Amino acid sequence: MTPPLTRAADGRPAAPVRMLHLGLGGFFRAHQAWYTEHAPDASRWGIAAFTGRSTDLAARLAAQDGIYTLVTRGAGGDAFEVVSSVTAVHGGGEREEWLAYWRRPELAVVTLTVTEAGYARHHSEEGQDAGESTTGGPGPNPGPALGTVAGRLAAGLAARRRAGGGPVAIVSCDNLPGNGELTRRMVDELAQAAGLRLADAAYVTTMVDRITPYPAPEDTGLVARVTGRADAAPVVTEPFSEWVLCGDFPAGRPRWEDAGARFVTDAAPYEERKLWLLNGGHSLLAYAGSLRGHTTVAEAVADPACRGWLAHWWAEAARHLAFPEPELAAYQDALLDRFANPRIRHTLAKIAEDGSRKLPVRILPVLRAERARGALPAGAVRVLAAWLLHLREAGPVRDAAAPAADGPLRDAARTALAALDPALANDTGLIDAIVAEAQRTHP
Structure with a gap:
């Protein structure tokens, strides 16, 4: 029997959570989590990641302490690496856990991969886990419009303000022009309509690029055969990766530039x-x-x-x-x-x-x-x-x-x-x- 993938045997020690992510799919794990893994200060920057709706993926990752195998598939062969940057995983219905992370003073960065559809004004974020299937039911209703992506962010910022927390950076990583400003606008509009007072946030615009296909059933067997470890949630991606960011990080961030990310004054081009x-x-x-x-x-x-x-x-x-x-x-x-x-x-x-x-x-x-x-x-x-x-x-x-x-x-x-x-x-x-x-x- 193939032994399971575990952090103690196969990964590095869990880093303290200073980042929060919504959209626990394949692209996030091949891109933002990968850049964090390869930052030289990765040991200081753990990620707590939430699915949009699915409980299945969160359960599979939790069983292996949040770590997973990234298969980089080039034309000439595969490369396998264990990514350990995700410290905690949660299903989308765990609303109290979501809010608890926002109350932590050490929280510095919140990232999103919720697909283009997640930015529609009334579109629920439930199920917006890019690159993953969704199973299970929605979580408890958090109030008017708070089941949307904007509502999830607004609820977190409101909880952070009540807890006396400082500013954070909110980083959209979806394929939309001006995604940082779009995120700011939809959060502010919802907060105003709901009468919420929010903690300060800096909205970062990004361009992200890495082809990460929908996972195939045979990928799990391949990882087990090659690595000798049973991984219930591997990710397959291409060798190419690009990340361009524009904006401020008032509470700090990982040194992503040392992993290949580029920081610019204008991301639009x-x-x-x-x-x-x-x-x-x-x-x-x-x-x-x-x-x-x-x-x-x-x-x-x-x-x-x-x-x-x-x-x-x-x-x-x-x-x-x-x-x-x-x-x-x-x-x-x-x-x-x-x-x-x-x-x-x-x-x-x-x-x-x-x-x-x-x-x-x-x-x-x-x-x-x-x-x-x-x-x-x-x-x-x-x-x-x-x-x-x-x-x-x-x-x-x-x-x-x-x-x-x-x-x-x-x-x-x-x-x-x-x-x-x-x-x-x-x-x-x-x-x-x-x-x-x-x-x-x-x-």
Whole structure:
């Protein structure tokens, strides 16, 4: 019998909790927790991590003292390491434990990976564990709107103020432009509506990047065979990783820069480059590649037609990015290598989820910029037409805000555009182009 993974035998001693995280999924554990593990002062910075809703993942990690195996899967082979930076794990329903961490004077940093959908005004954070399935029921109702991400943060800041705690940094690590300011705004609006008085907080904007596919059942067996330890919650990721941060940390932070993170005065150019080229490219492949029968990013990018569409979209987006052309070309070449990695099974179905939340930040900025210069961008049109067909023909769509797309194709195109941006529903040239592309792609 394979012995279980334990901190005493396989990890390092648990660090004192000075960081709190919401969204205990694969991406967090391959990214923020990994950077913390590799910071030279990691022994001072333990993380208490909460799921959005699931109790299963928290239970599996708790049984092995919060540590887990990170499998870095390159084209030439796998590398295995034990990550010990997560000191405590909790299910999303453990509200009193959540508030107790906020009352601790030593708490300095709160990070989030709750997916794009978690930032909707009335969207519950229950279940927003990026890269993990969700099982189990929601926790106790914490009050009006306090089951949302904003409510969870506001409740914590209110508890910290009542306890006399000092300022903390709140760090959004989700794929949204200006995610720090967006987080601040949604917390302040909820607090004002609920009459809450909050402790001071600095909101940090970040760009995060590391492809971390949904875990596969065979990963557990692989880790056991290679390492000789039974790990119930391994994470598989790619070799590439990037983290760009902009903002203040009034109570301190780990030395993430020594682990490769970059601190800048303006994160917007990096956000746009990643959102439009990587994430926008993923959305293109998710919808258009699926129509050609592909199931993973690697399969789709190996298709000459999909690769041509990707190059077309990137050319449109690159016109509006604030980087030198050679740097953008090198970034795109690196993306092609990352997308083509056959050993990273990044499923198109997973990427296709919540398109109504993703497309406005991945595709629409480029579309608007192209329309402003009088162009009708074929790359952006192709993505929107493929998404429209996905809504009409994919069966059950995993997108809580997805518009109805049945009926005549032209009416469906107008409805779908209105769901993304009401102003686009009046752009008859764009609607004509989307309908024509949809009919050409899938007559």
